[in-house]
Amino acid sequence: MSNNNLSQAEKQRIFQNKNYVLLVLANTVNRFGDSVDSIVFTWLTYSLTGSAAFSALVFAANRLPTVFLQPVAGALLERRKKKNVMVVSDLLRALLVGYLLFRLLTGLPAPVEMVIFTLLISTVEAFRQPAGGSILPMIVDKEQYNEAVSYQSGCSSAAELVGLGAGALIIGTLGNAGAVLVDVLTFVISAALLSCMKTKETKKQDREQFSARKLFHELGDGVEVIKESDTMRYLILLGVMLNALLVPYNCLEAAMAKEVLHGGEQILSVVGVSLSLGMIAGAFLYPKIVKYLSKQKILLGSSLMIGALYLGTVAIGTWIASPAGVLFAEGMLTFLTGIGVALLNTFANASVIQKCDKRYLTRLSGLMGSASAVAAPVASVLVSAVVGFISIAVFFIISGILVIAVCLWLFSKKTMPEEFTGKEIRNCSEV
Numbered sequence: 001m002s003n004n005n006l007s008q009a010e011k012q013r014i015f016q017n018k019n020y021v022l023l024v025l026a027n028t029v030n031r032f033g034d035s036v037d038s039i040v041f042t043w044l045t046y047s048l049t050g051s052a053a054f055s056a057l058v059f060a061a062n063r064l065p066t067v068f069l070q071p072v073a074g075a076l077l078e079r080r081k082k083k084n085v086m087v088v089s090d091l092l093r094a095l096l097v098g099y100l101l102f103r104l105l106t107g108l109p110a111p112v113e114m115v116i117f118t119l120l121i122s123t124v125e126a127f128r129q130p131a132g133g134s135i136l137p138m139i140v141d142k143e144q145y146n147e148a149v150s151y152q153s154g155c156s157s158a159a160e161l162v163g164l165g166a167g168a169l170i171i172g173t174l175g176n177a178g179a180v181l182v183d184v185l186t187f188v189i190s191a192a193l194l195s196c197m198k199t200k201e202t203k204k205q206d207r208e209q210f211s212a213r214k215l216f217h218e219l220g221d222g223v224e225v226i227k228e229s230d231t232m233r234y235l236i237l238l239g240v241m242l243n244a245l246l247v248p249y250n251c252l253e254a255a256m257a258k259e260v261l262h263g264g265e266q267i268l269s270v271v272g273v274s275l276s277l278g279m280i281a282g283a284f285l286y287p288k289i290v291k292y293l294s295k296q297k298i299l300l301g302s303s304l305m306i307g308a309l310y311l312g313t314v315a316i317g318t319w320i321a322s323p324a325g326v327l328f329a330e331g332m333l334t335f336l337t338g339i340g341v342a343l344l345n346t347f348a349n350a351s352v353i354q355k356c357d358k359r360y361l362t363r364l365s366g367l368m369g370s371a372s373a374v375a376a377p378v379a380s381v382l383v384s385a386v387v388g389f390i391s392i393a394v395f396f397i398i399s400g401i402l403v404i405a406v407c408l409w410l411f412s413k414k415t416m417p418e419e420f421t422g423k424e425i426r427n428c429s430e431v
Helices: 008-016 018-049 052-077 082-106 111-134 142-195 212-228 230-245 247-251 253-260 265-292 295-319 323-355 358-386 392-410
Strands: none
Touching: 008 018, 008 142, 018 082, 018 111, 018 142, 052 111, 082 111, 082 142, 142 265, 142 323, 230 247, 230 323, 230 358, 230 392, 247 253, 247 295, 247 358, 247 392, 253 265, 253 295, 253 392, 265 295, 265 323, 295 323, 295 392
16 A cells, blocks of 8 residues: 555554554653753863863764764674664663763763763664664554654654753753763663563574674675665665765854854854754654655755755845844744755655665664764865865855755756656665
């Protein structure tokens, strides 16, 4: 049965799926904890060192395991029960953050400890993410994947927005130790919710003893699937481009607010909130929009909004003099961009689940997560190298034109797999 032909009553069945509800609740609580965690660690690190360079080192420690470990983790976990991996990962993170809480209560942690604990926590996350990315087909029916992915993404984005907004309030009210305690509790609650789920997976561990050779053979199988599937290669390219195209805006937000929009920190607050609200709206709208528009039109329109973000920001700063007008216009622009980003993310996540054989899903989640993660730091280096020679406004204009050109190529009929232009393509397991 086509997803577009599902009745409204059938679509609502997803909310009657206890296991799906538990997964969404666990991921929502988890994302809230991650958001509070990011603020607490940033604040603690800067408070301990007063060094922006050391904060950058902590940022790197947070990203490196995703880039280097996720592909290996995906291959290693392919034959393990994903639910158990997620539960153990959450409990391990609770223990790690719990030790940091102990250090806060008995004496401030040393700066080097912040780097080590960030690295350890991110390493655990590098195992949880591939498992979480492949568990959905084990608890929901195939025809409900679009709805399942979109509602889960919307709830997670909402939790992230609340967490970012509440993080500073929690620190101000409960102090650093209280904020870290909240973080510990979120991981414990997430593990408890996940442990109540019943999945369709069975223990599939091989009797063959674990070896590095076997691990890399599993990883090679995942790479081979990507090499032989136009759809998978395209989705990885889409993930990399999505992470890279927004880097200039994210990296230069503070400079943009001052030099392009001639404002201050209020602009950053408006941008953060409106972008998050747009992503929430886009995630929930995806199942409805996909009924009326082709995937190619959705992708092209959504991605062009990213180009419009750069060009529109320069136009706002040039033509609008009123501070209130600037806040409103930039807020609307980032809200629409958030919708576009959410539509692209939901499409990519749902397509991976729909198109890939479950036997390879964990490996592919790890490989795709790693490829997408590496795009941001590479793009950041390029941005930092270029902005030393040209103004932010000129850089935004160039970025906007480049984004539009890339999107027109990325979503043209020549580049897109046939499946996304209306024709059917084989499942990656049939390649």
